[in-house]
Amino acid sequence: MMEKKILLVEDEQTLAKALKFSLEKEGFQVVVAYDGEEALNFFANEEADLVVLDLMLPKIDGFEVCRAIRRQFDIPIIMLTARDEDIDKILGLELGADDYITKPFNTRELLARIKAILRRAVPQTELGKKTIRIGSMKIDLIKHRVTVKDRDIMLTSREYALLSFLASNPGKVFSREQLLEQVWGYGYGGDARTVDVHIRHLREKIEENPAEPDFILTVWGTGYKFREG
Numbered sequence: 001m002m003e004k005k006i007l008l009v010e011d012e013q014t015l016a017k018a019l020k021f022s023l024e025k026e027g028f029q030v031v032v033a034y035d036g037e038e039a040l041n042f043f044a045n046e047e048a049d050l051v052v053l054d055l056m057l058p059k060i061d062g063f064e065v066c067r068a069i070r071r072q073f074d075i076p077i078i079m080l081t082a083r084d085e086d087i088d089k090i091l092g093l094e095l096g097a098d099d100y101i102t103k104p105f106n107t108r109e110l111l112a113r114i115k116a117i118l119r120r121a122v123p124q125t126e127l128g129k130k131t132i133r134i135g136s137m138k139i140d141l142i143k144h145r146v147t148v149k150d151r152d153i154m155l156t157s158r159e160y161a162l163l164s165f166l167a168s169n170p171g172k173v174f175s176r177e178q179l180l181e182q183v184w185g186y187g188y189g190g191d192a193r194t195v196d197v198h199i200r201h202l203r204e205k206i207e208e209n210p211a212e213p214d215f216i217l218t219v220w221g222t223g224y225k226f227r228e229g
């Protein structure tokens with residue numbers, strides 16, 4: 001599994017360092033930003049899998065940072081709040097944080113929240129993007145809506161996960177084992193036929209002629225890939 005990158009935005013240096021240490025011990029890669037400006041600068045050049053964002057920050061506060069990130073990316077955000085903040089506002093549509101935790105908190109608790117959010121997050125490659133358009137297909141990564149030639153395609157959640165994962169990596173070949181790991185989350189050898197069955201169902205739904213697929217291509221002896229462009 002690839003190391004997940006967390007952006008930690010926290011102006012209290014002692015707390016920031018302690019959290020960085022604990023998160024790194026759990027196998028995360030951690031970048032610390034000590035104020036809101038640094039946090040936004042980070043996103044000019046890099047991406048993260050999750051943001052832990054303190055609300056009370058110098059220069060640009062957590063509310064503003066959260067809004068700015070949300071305008072561009074679909075990344076899970078956990079807010080650190082110091083007092084009785086308006087939780088409805090934090091988790092509401094305006095800000096759209098995924099979760100919050102009130103200071104002082106237990107590091108174990110924060111870790112548990114981070115892991116839970118990353119588990120239910122969409123495949124990593126989707127993060128940061130809102131739509132994928134390839135040929136006549138459009139995938140809305142926020143609404144989990146797929147259309148081909150403006151026609152709505154009804155998919156099961158697993159079909160959707162598989163399609164959006166492949167489409168997020170156009171031209172890249174994945175073995176069945178890799179797809180089982182990435183899309184199903186199996187850390188061991190699952191049944192490769194599971195993948196084939198899902199691909200077949202997907203093709204029946206998205207392809208004009210499932211026998212001569214245009215979107216999901218078979219790479220003989222290797223696996224599958226999504227077409228490029």
Ligand code: CA
Nearest residue numbers: 011054056057
């Ligand atoms: Ca603070």
